[in-house]
Amino acid sequence: MPEKIIKSVDRVKDIGEVFTPKKTVDFMLDQPEVKEKVNSLTATFLEPSAGEGAFLVEILKRKLLYAKSLANTEKDLQNRFLQVLSTLYGIELMEDNVKMLVINMTNTFRDIYFSTVKLEQQNQKVLRSANVIISANMAQGNALTRKTATGSPIIFSEWEPVGKNKVQRTEYTFDSIVENSGPIGVAREHSEQLNLFADHEIVPKNPKTKKYISVKWEDIYKQLTEIV
Ligand SMILES: C[S@@+](CC[C@H](N)C(=O)[O-])C[C@H]1O[C@@H](n2cnc3c(N)ncnc32)[C@H](O)[C@@H]1O
Incomplete structure (x- = not known):
């Protein structure tokens, strides 16, 4: 079946929506300077x-392959899989597109996870943590105004490896990343900005200054915070 490059002429006119064909994506990702970043556990996109x-889906596939080539144990493989997933970020204006973006990232991670990790070693916690990372890293919003559809700031999480098995999550507004002005210092309760796994956004009633506790990669899904 031919690839679908546009959804409608109106959308091309209104929002410049033309999807890049796989051949062009491959060509661009095969450029040596891009390849070097794809073959990295920590380089972010x-x-x-x-x-x-x-x-993003093609970069994820390639980064997961790279992570697989480095891992010595099944545990290490699962940690590295979550680590490379955490390096990929997206902003998309249109609700239908961002839903497909989240579904495509989720399915890609799951498919490669299931085909790589032995059945007896597969761990639901890894998949639940992958869902949290994808929800936090794929934002519906306007990259130019740096705001979501409801006018609140786009927020991203940094996932910093701590030692061999743990990760520290810290939230930043997209604004503060562009302006280089530091983290927001408040961990939102259940921080998914596009949460396909709940039917409404959870807004904290009394936001307190909190930070995420560093946890094992597979425990990201618990979203543990402490008041500071
Ligand atoms: C040319 S398409 C490219 C999509 C994708 N990167 C690809 O290569 O297939 C541009 C995309 O940007 C989105 N878009 C347009 N204006 C935007 C904005 N201000 N902020 C975020 N996304 C925007 C459109 O909805 C569309 O999906």
């Missing part, structure tokens, strides 16, 4: 007009 994930 932000796609500010992510569409349905033409680039």
Whole structure:
């Protein structure tokens, strides 16, 4: 079946929506300077007009392959899988596109996870943590105004490896990342900005200054915070 490059002529005119064909994505990701970043556990990618994930999904596939080539144990493999997933960020204006983006990232992670990790070693906690990372890293919003559809700031999480098995999550507004002005210092309760796994956004009633506790990669899904 031919690839679908546009959804409608109106959308091309209104929001410049044209999806990149796989051949072009591969060509661009094969450029040596990009390849070097793809073959890295820590190099981050932000796609500010992510569409349905033409680039991010392919980068995820390639980074997971790279993580697999490095891992010595099943545990190490699962940690590295979550680590490379955590390096990919997207912003997309249109609700239908960002939903497909999240679904495509989730399915890609799951498919490669299931086909790589032995059945008896597969761990639901890893998949639940992957869902939290994807929800936190794929934002519906306007990359130019740096705001979500409701006018609140786009927020991203940094996932910093701590030692061999743990990760420290810290939230930043997209604004503060661009302006280099530091973290927001408040961990939002259940921080998914596009949460396909709940039917409404949870807004804290009394936001307190909190930070995420560093946890094992597979325990990211618990979203543990402490008041500071
Ligand atoms: C040319 S398409 C590219 C999509 C994807 N990167 C790809 O290569 O298939 C541009 C995308 O940017 C989105 N978009 C347009 N204006 C935007 C904005 N201000 N902020 C975020 N996304 C935007 C559109 O909805 C569309 O999905």
